[in-house]
Amino acid sequence: KFPKIHSATTTAIPKSYPVVGSVFSIAANFHRRVHWISDILHTVPSSTFILHRAFGSRQVFTANPAVVQHILKTNFPCYRKGHTLHLSLGDFLGNGIFNADGETWKFQRQISSHEFNTKSLRKFVETVVDVELTDRLIPILFEASRNKTIISDFQDILQRFTFDNICIIAFGFDPEYLLPSLPETAFAKAFDDGTRISSVRFNAAVPLIWKLKKILNIGTERRLKEAVAEVRGLATIIVREKKKELIEKSVLESVDLLSRFLSSGHSDEAFVVDIVISFILAGRDTTSAALTWFFWLLSKHSHVENEILKEIIGKSETVSYDEVKNMVYTHAALCESMRLYPPVPVDTKEAAFNDVLPDGTFVKKGWRIAYHVYAMGRSEKIWGYDWAEFRPERWLSRDETGKWIFVGVDPYSYPVFQAGPRVCLGKEMAFLQMKRVVAGIMKQFRVIPAMDEAFEPEYIAHLTSLMKGGFPVKIEERSCTVQ
Numbered sequence: 001k002f003p004k005i006h007s008a009t010t011t012a013i014p015k016s017y018p019v020v021g022s023v024f025s026i027a028a029n030f031h032r033r034v035h036w037i038s039d040i041l042h043t044v045p046s047s048t049f050i051l052h053r054a055f056g057s058r059q060v061f062t063a064n065p066a067v068v069q070h071i072l073k074t075n076f077p078c079y080r081k082g083h084t085l086h087l088s089l090g091d092f093l094g095n096g097i098f099n100a101d102g103e104t105w106k107f108q109r110q111i112s113s114h115e116f117n118t119k120s121l122r123k124f125v126e127t128v129v130d131v132e133l134t135d136r137l138i139p140i141l142f143e144a145s146r147n148k149t150i151i152s153d154f155q156d157i158l159q160r161f162t163f164d165n166i167c168i169i170a171f172g173f174d175p176e177y178l179l180p181s182l183p184e185t186a187f188a189k190a191f192d193d194g195t196r197i198s199s200v201r202f203n204a205a206v207p208l209i210w211k212l213k214k215i216l217n218i219g220t221e222r223r224l225k226e227a228v229a230e231v232r233g234l235a236t237i238i239v240r241e242k243k244k245e246l247i248e249k250s251v252l253e254s255v256d257l258l259s260r261f262l263s264s265g266h267s268d269e270a271f272v273v274d275i276v277i278s279f280i281l282a283g284r285d286t287t288s289a290a291l292t293w294f295f296w297l298l299s300k301h302s303h304v305e306n307e308i309l310k311e312i313i314g315k316s317e318t319v320s321y322d323e324v325k326n327m328v329y330t331h332a333a334l335c336e337s338m339r340l341y342p343p344v345p346v347d348t349k350e351a352a353f354n355d356v357l358p359d360g361t362f363v364k365k366g367w368r369i370a371y372h373v374y375a376m377g378r379s380e381k382i383w384g385y386d387w388a389e390f391r392p393e394r395w396l397s398r399d400e401t402g403k404w405i406f407v408g409v410d411p412y413s414y415p416v417f418q419a420g421p422r423v424c425l426g427k428e429m430a431f432l433q434m435k436r437v438v439a440g441i442m443k444q445f446r447v448i449p450a451m452d453e454a455f456e457p458e459y460i461a462h463l464t465s466l467m468k469g470g471f472p473v474k475i476e477e478r479s480c481t482v483q
C-alpha cells in the first residue's frame with residue numbers, strides 16, 4: 001500500500017466576479033494549478049466544470065472519459081489547438097506540429113510517421129539508445145557507485161540522456177549533453193527557457209501582462225526572445241549543413257527526421273526548423289519525466305522491482321530490440337507510474353464552433369477545453385478504491401502457462417499519450433526507449449533515493465511534468481539476484 005500519494009481534498013469551484021472572473025483564485029493557486037484543478041474535478045459530481053477567466057473568457061476542465069472521447073475523436077474537427085495556444089507558443093514553436101491544425105498538421109504528421117515504422121524504431125533502439133546508454137549513462141552510474149558519491153539530480157541526468165537521443169532522431173545532431181562533466185549547453189538552456197516561458201504565457205491569469213512585456217521587451221519576454229533566437233539560430237545552421245550533406249550524398253543515407261522533410265521537397269528553412277523544434281519538445285522531457293518518477297516509485301515497491309528483475313535476468317548483455325518489446329511487466333509498471341505521474345498533466349483544445357458535450361455542458365465557440373490527465377489517473381471512479389496504490393498488476397493478467405499478458409485500458413480513460421487522430425506519434429518509441437533504459441540500469445545497478453525516507457517529492461509542471469528540486473540518488477552495483 002502506498003498511501004502518501006497526494007491525496008485529493010474537497011475543493012469548490014472558485015467564486016467568479018464581474019469582468020475579472022475567478023482571476024484572484026487562479027492567481028493564488030497558480031503555483032499549484034495542476035493539484036488545484038484536480039481537486040475541484042474530484043469534488044464536482046460530473047467531473048467537468050467551467051473556470052471563469054478574466055474578461056469573459058471561459059475554460060472547461062474535464063476528467064470524464066466520455067467527454068474526452070468526444071473531444072479527441074467523435075467531434076475532433078471542433079476541438080483544435082486554437083488561437084490562444086498559437087499565440088502563446090507561436091514565437092517558440094512557429095508552425096511546428098504541436099502548434100498546428102488543419103493541412104499543416106496533416107502534412108507534418110504524414111511525413112513524420114515514417115520515422116516511427118518498425119525499421120526506424122529498431123534502428124533507434126539498437127544504435128541511438130544503446131550507444132548513449134553504454135558509452136555515457138552506464139559509465140556515469142558506474143563511477144558514482146564505485147566512488148560512493150551521490151548523484152545530486154538523477155532527473156537532470158535522464159533529461160540530458162533524452163535530449164541527446166531526441167536531437168539525434170530529429171536533426172541527426174548529437175549535442176553531447178550527457179557527459180561526465182555535465183556541461184551547460186546554450187542550446188539546452190535556451191530550449192528550457194523557451195518551453196517554460198511559453199507555458200507561463202499559456203496559463204497566465206491575465207495574458208495582457210505578457211503581451212505588454214513583449215511590446216516593451218522586458219523581463220521574461222526579453223529572455224524568451226533571446227532563447228528563441230538561440231534555438232532557431234543553431235537549428236538553422238544544422239538545417240543548412242544537412243542540406244549540403246543531402247546534395248553530396250547520391251542516396252539518402254541519413255534517417256533522421258530533418259532529412260526526411262528536406263528530401264520530401266520542403267526547403268523552406270523556417271518551416272523545417274519549426275518541425276524539428278516541436279519534435280525535440282515532444283521527445284525530450286516526456287520520457288525523462290516518466291523515468292524519474294518510475295525510479296522513485298520502484299525504490300518504494302520492492303515486489304515490483306523483483307518482478308522486473310525476473311523479466312530482465314536471462315536477457316542478453318545489451319538487451320535486444322525484440323527482448324525489449326517483450327518486457328510485459330516493465331511495460332505495465334511504466335503505464336502505472338505514468339498514471340500517477342503523467343508526463344503531460346493537462347492538455348488543452350479550443351472550440352472552433354458551439355457544441356454540447358455528452359454530459360450536457362454547453363461549449364461556446366472560442367472557449368478552451370482541457371482534459372485533465374493527472375486528475376483522471378487519480379480518479380476513484382475510473383480506477384477503483386485502490387487508485388492510490390502503485391500496482392502494475394492492474395494492467396496484467398496471466399496466460400495458461402502463468403506468463404504475464406498486458407491488458408490495455410480504454411485510451412479515453414487513460415489519455416496519457418492523448419488519443420484519437422492526434423494520439424502521440426512517439427508512443428511506441430517512448431516505451432522502447434524507457435524499457436531499454438530500465439533494463440540497462442537495473443541489470444547492473446540499484447537506484448536509491450538520497451532523501452529522507454518520509455520525504456515525498458513534489459510533482460510540478462510547465463508543459464511537461466518535473467520532480468521539484470530534482471532527484472538526488474545513490475547508485476549501488478547489483479549482484480543480479482531476485483529475492
Ligand code: HEM
Nearest residue numbers: 109282283286287290343344416417418422424425426430
Ligand atoms: C512518455 C513519453 C511521452 C508521452 C507521455 C507523450 C505524450 C503526448 C501527448 C499527451 C501528446 C498530445 C499533445 C497535444 O497535442 O497537445 C503527444 C503528441 C505527440 N508526441 Fe508524444 N509523448 C511521449 C513521447 C514522445 C516521443 C519520444 C516522441 C517523438 C520523438 C513524441 C512525439 C509526439 C508528437 C510528434 C506528437 C504530436 C502528434 C500530433 O499532434 O499529431 N512523443 N505526446
